[in-house]
Amino acid sequence: MLANKLGITSSVELAKEEERISKKKAAQLFEDGTLDRLEAGKMASLMAIHKALFEDIYDFAGKLRTVNIAKGNFRFAPIMYLETALQNIDNMPQSTFDEIIEKYVEMNIAHPFREGNGRATRIWLDCILKKEIGKVIDWSLVDKEDYLLAMERSPIRDIEIKHILKNALTNKTTDREVFMKGIDHSYYYEDYTTFKTEEL
Numbered sequence: 001m002l003a004n005k006l007g008i009t010s011s012v013e014l015a016k017e018e019e020r021i022s023k024k025k026a027a028q029l030f031e032d033g034t035l036d037r038l039e040a041g042k043m044a045s046l047m048a049i050h051k052a053l054f055e056d057i058y059d060f061a062g063k064l065r066t067v068n069i070a071k072g073n074f075r076f077a078p079i080m081y082l083e084t085a086l087q088n089i090d091n092m093p094q095s096t097f098d099e100i101i102e103k104y105v106e107m108n109i110a111h112p113f114r115e116g117n118g119r120a121t122r123i124w125l126d127c128i129l130k131k132e133i134g135k136v137i138d139w140s141l142v143d144k145e146d147y148l149l150a151m152e153r154s155p156i157r158d159i160e161i162k163h164i165l166k167n168a169l170t171n172k173t174t175d176r177e178v179f180m181k182g183i184d185h186s187y188y189y190e191d192y193t194t195f196k197t198e199e200l
Helices: 011-031 043-054 079-090 097-110 117-133 144-153 159-166 176-181
Strands: 067-071 195-199
Touching: 011 043, 011 117, 011 176, 043 079, 043 117, 079 097, 097 117, 097 159, 144 159
Parallel strands: none
Antiparallel strands: 067 195
């Protein structure tokens, strides 16, 4: 159970409120043009997205995590290497689809935030795709299980996630419904209770 600004003590209730509030904030980011003003592909932009989505819910919104986290048998980037990893990701090329997805995979491995990485990073990914190749992902065309399995394997073999996401590309970059599907918490369920944490 994550400490939150809402005073909620039920993980189920927190998940519902988190989804409701973060979706509302995401819609605002899309509609007021904020996303188009961010520098695509930079960590500072991802932090700004995360802060906007979760600042009404968590004190850590937009801030790097201070715990080591793992999901299943996979450990995300250790705290001691996190900032260096993020600097390296900032400098990765992003001029082609393959380069963009490679950068996305590395950001997933870094997992810079305590919670909400998936939703914030999918928005960040679409910002890069829109700027560099004039397309975004239509997440309604992405099978949830295929996506999650491909992301699990992506640190070793990224061909699967590239194939899945390439087949879901669309030029509907200004379609609000397409955008909102990417932050649908219930569709790409990120249950933070399955994360193992180590307080430092």
